[in-house]
Amino acid sequence: xxxxxxxxxxxxxxxxxxxxxxxxxxxxxxxxxxxxxxxxxxxxxxxxxxxxxxxxxxxxxxxxxxxxxxxxxxxxxxxxxxxxxxxxxxxxxxxxxx
Numbered sequence: 001x002x003x004x005x006x007x008x009x010x011x012x013x014x015x016x017x018x019x020x021x022x023x024x025x026x027x028x029x030x031x032x033x034x035x036x037x038x039x040x041x042x043x044x045x046x047x048x049x050x051x052x053x054x055x056x057x058x059x060x061x062x063x064x065x066x067x068x069x070x071x072x073x074x075x076x077x078x079x080x081x082x083x084x085x086x087x088x089x090x091x092x093x094x095x096x097x098x
Contacts, residue, residue, distance in 0.1 A: 001053050005046045010067045012043055017068035024070050028086055032093050044090045051084060 012031075021027040032040060050060070057080060064079035065072070072079055 001046075001049050005049060008043065009046050009050055010063075013064065013067035017070055019069040021069070024068075024075070024082070028089055032090060037094065037097060040090060041094055044087060044094060047083060047087045047090070051080065051087065 016027050016031045017024055035043075050063075053060070055063075057078075060083075061079040064083055068079075070079075070082070072082065075082055077085070
């Protein structure tokens with residue numbers, strides 16, 4: 001994963017899942033409906049690339065935690081599990097409109 005894509009991922013996470021959201025699910029739903037389809041496809045691809053990197057699980061979790069304002073114990077999933085669910089939701093939407 002190149003630095004540009006990592007920066008894009010961090011910007012999306014920081015800008016979408018911040019302290020002013022009601023819930024992570026609502027923030028994701030709002031994000032999906034606010035961006036255009038080509039961008040959503042691109043960020044979905046970046047997320048998948050990040051999840052598939054050779055980084056250790058702990059490193060991925062730290063990157064995610066450092067860029068979102070989410071209390072993961074309340075979600076009953078790890079940060080990487082949560083990001084995988086974000087990716088799945090994005091792709092369900094992408095596939096439904098294509």
